Amino acid sequence: MKAASFDEVLSHFNNLPTDQQRHVADQVADLVKSKWVPNPGPQTEGYFSEADLLLYGGQGGGGKSDLLAGLALTQHKNSLLMRRQYTDLGAMIDRTLEINGSRQGYNGSPPPKLRTADGRLIDFGAAAKLGDEQHWQGHAHDFIGIDEATQFIELQIRFLMGWNRPRSEADIDQRCRTVLATNPPLGPEGDYIIGMFRPWLDPTHPKPARNGELRHFIIDPDGKDLEVDGPDDCRQFNGKVYKPLSRTFIPAQLRDNPTLARTNYQASLDGLPEPLRSAIRDGNFMTAREDSAYQVIPTAWVVAAIERWHKGKPENVPMTSMGLDVARGGRDNTVVAPRFDKWFAELISVPGKLTPDGPSVVALAVQHQRDGACINLDSIGVGGSVQDHLKSANLTYVPLNGAERSDALTRDDKFGFVTKRSEMWWKLREALDPDYGINIALPPDRGLQADLTAPTYSVRPGQPPKIYVENKDDIIKRLGRSPDEGDAVVYAWASGEVAKPRKPKKRRRSMGNSSSWMGG
Incomplete structure (x- = not known):
């Protein structure tokens, strides 16, 4: 972003109404007297952004940590600055103390905190494991700054934001906000950031947002984001009124940070290996994530299947099967995956509370x-009761017990499977293999893509050696969510006729991911 000249700034200022000129003048006066002044450009935009939730960053060296420390020391009374690991907090604490100009009021006993001479309180925290974030339950902070937010699990972020509020009645007029400062995600744990800021980050969004533009969202009773038309577009659920909060995204680059831009830091970024180079140097939220070496389905294969998809089922092709992932109550969704041979219709996902029993x-x-x-x-599990009701209704169904033993082999007959679940996931992997020729078409769905690329596998010794795909409970612990959509598609593929594939091409390949394409 090109910095505006003084004449341009003055011209904009003179065109403002008198009351807005007075407000800007007061802000500038306060800023000049403060301990920290943001750099011109994105950092200043982030500092003055009116968003309740701001995603700031992208490229390495854009001044993310400085923005968090600066806001805590100049704009807020009670702040919480977080990293995923306590061992990563050192640099943030040191920089905050440097800006403060003194270590007076700092207590390094866990959790560290700083009480400034002008009466501000800054807590420093971490949440290495899912559940650690609950240590901050009931601790109100008018500013929550999460550094490297994509290293956190989505549930942790949303839980912490629940306590973004004034600490006391005396602070009722204090502005509250959360800033997620981060580079793009490097693994599936951080994929949630794309969904949370889809209007800015996802090019497939039907109504893309400009950088810095405010959009308004309600988090519905099921914890899902619902974009609404503006700050006054309240919605009512079960007799309770839900008020929207605003979000925006402001990208930052190394060139926006004059201090680092004068160093050789750019050369250091250029020398990073992939995917770190795409994530930290280029700051691309959509393409930086690297597949795990033991990821069951390579991201490139899922993306290729999505790109093959077209709206409207193929002519003269009946529904082959329907995958059904059941949730009865709770936060998870019941998902229906209709399959027409190799083409999958858009998934149907409903909150588990709407399917509380077998008949529903x-x-x-x-x-x-x-x-x-x-x-x-x-x-x-919960599918047992559903199976009983399907039988009573004389409906055709195929029960799939993911925990049972499997006697199947991989396509090349070299590996077996520890469980039926492992077999089902691997068979979908084989069908998505671009050299196999099935040409599955999957609906464009960021949640489905994230689910299908989440599980990992291991190989256990035996004759033949056996593939074990990560179980669902372990995925939930790692990601903080259930891969409901992915499981529904796997179930749909597990049974039902399919057109005969082409003969696979001859090639040398390994068990790991064969593609170098970096999806996300």
Whole structure:
């Protein structure tokens, strides 16, 4: 972003109404007297942004940590500055103390805190494991600054934002906000940031937002983001009124930080290996994430399947099967994945509270079933009752017990599977392999892409050696969410006719991901 000249700034100022000129003049006067002044450009935009939730950053060296420390020391009374690991807090604490100009009022006993001479309180915290964020429950902070936010799990971020409020009645007029300062995600744990800021980060969004533009969102009773038309577009759920909060994204680059821009830091960024170079040097939120070496389905294969998708099912192709991932109550969703041979229709996802029992799940499935297609579902756990009701209704279904033993082999007959779940996930992987020729078409859905690229696998010794795909509970612990959409697609593929594939091409390949494409 090109910095404006003094004459341009003065011209804009003179065109403001008198009351706004007075407000800006007061802000500038306070800023000049403060301990820290933001750099011109994105850092200043972030400092003065009116967003309740700001995503700031992208490229390395854009002044992310400085913005958090500067806001805590000049604009807020009670602040919480966070890193995922306590061992990563040292640099942030040191920089905050440097800006403060003194260590007076600093207490390094866990959790560290700083009480400034002008009466501000800054807590420094971390949440290495899911659940650690709950240590801050009930601790109100009018400013929450999360450094390297994509290293956190989404549930941690949303939990912490729940305590973004004035600490006391005396501070009722204090402005409250959360800033997520970060580079793009390097793994599936941080993919949530794309969904949280879709209008700015996802090029497929039907109504993209400009950088710095305010958009307004409600978090509905099921914890899902609902974009609304403006600050006054309140919504009512179960008799309770939900008021929107604003969000925006302001990208920052190394060139926006005059101090670092004069150093050789750019050369250091240029020398980073991928995907760090794409994430930290280029700051690209959509393409920086690297696949795990033991990721079951490479991201490139999922993206290719999404790019093959077209609206409207193929002509003269009946529904082959329907994948059904069941949630009864709770935060998870019940998901229906309708499959027409190799083409998947858009997924149907409803909150688990709307499918509290077997009959309600069956009613949802029947609503979307076509051509007498079989309904494939996990028959253990909450799926057991659903199976009983499907049987009572004389509906065609295929029970899938993911925990049971598998006698199947991989396509090349070299590996077996520890569990039926491992077999089902691997068979979908094989079908998505671009050299195999199935040409599956998946609907464009960021949640589905994240789910299908989340599980990892290991190989256990035996004759033959056996593949074990990470179980669902472990995925939930790692990501803080359930891969409901991915499981529904896996179930849909587990049973049902499919057109005969082409003969695979001859090539040398390994068990790991064969693609160097960096999706996300």
